[in-house]
Amino acid sequence: xxxGIFMIVSYICLAGGFIAVVMDGTRSLGMGSLFxxxxxxxxxxxxxxxxxxxxxxxxxxxxxxxQQIMRLPVCIVLGGLGxxxxxxxxxxxxxxxxxxxx
Numbered sequence: 001x002x003x004g005i006f007m008i009v010s011y012i013c014l015a016g017g018f019i020a021v022v023m024d025g026t027r028s029l030g031m032g033s034l035f036x037x038x039x040x041x042x043x044x045x046x047x048x049x050x051x052x053x054x055x056x057x058x059x060x061x062x063x064x065x066x067q068q069i070m071r072l073p074v075c076i077v078l079g080g081l082g083x084x085x086x087x088x089x090x091x092x093x094x095x096x097x098x099x100x101x102x
Contacts, residue, residue: 006089013082020075039077040070 020037027035043050054066069077 003089003092006085010082010085010089013078013085017075017077017079017082020073020078024073024075036073036075038070039072039074042074043070 024036040051043054054062057066
């Protein structure tokens with residue numbers, strides 16, 4: 001059951017990362033220079049109350065980890081999360097006994 005959930009969420013993250021690459025590529029072509037949307041900008045626009053909640057995290061968790069993630073481009077964060085979840089889901093175990101040959 002968890003394997004299926006991980007697979008669905010990983011494919012959604014990979015699709016979101018691909019959409020972010022296409023959007024940033026379109027903006028870059030239109031502006032004539034490289035443009036990458038940071039995760040912090042996306043979070044601030046889509047979820048305005050979330051940054052205040054994130055700042056209330058423990059400083060040892062927020063300072064080295066959270067701020068670096070917010071500086072990364074959205075396509076890298078979503079693509080990386082999708083790949084990690086896809087690796088966690090892994091392959092389907094092979095059947096045993098008689099059903100293995102089918």
